[in-house]
Amino acid sequence: MIKTINGGFNYNFQSGVDDKYGMMAIHYITQSPSDKKELLVTVKELNEILHKENYTIVVDYGYWHIKSLNEIYNSPTTIVIPDKASTSRTKEKKQ
Structure with missing residues (x-):
């Protein structure tokens, strides 16, 4: 008998x-x-590729973890995170 699992392969790009x-x-x-834990990996990769740490990164709401924010806050990198209300607003219909 083959057991099935409710779910599948997951990945994030x-x-x-x-x-x-x-x-x-x-x-x-x-x-x-x-x-949530990918922000530090992404910043580290950007630092290596861009050969600098002083830049601004914009991330989606929910794409952060408090430990990541603390580490980035204490670095030259600036992080911008839109508030939840801005990211969940529906666009007005064109008339």
Whole structure:
């Protein structure tokens, strides 16, 4: 007898895009069930590729963990996170 599991393979795609040229600077796939712990990995990868730590990163709401925020707050990197209300608003219908 074969047992089935309610679920499937999960993955998250992470990326960092250069704002000047719109080019993808980093990308990778993770099997982490959430994005919350991926922020530090992404910042570390960007630091290595861009050869700097003084830049601004914008992340989706919910894409953070308090330990990640503390570490980034104490670094030259600036992080911008839209508030939950802004990210969940529905767009007004065009008339």
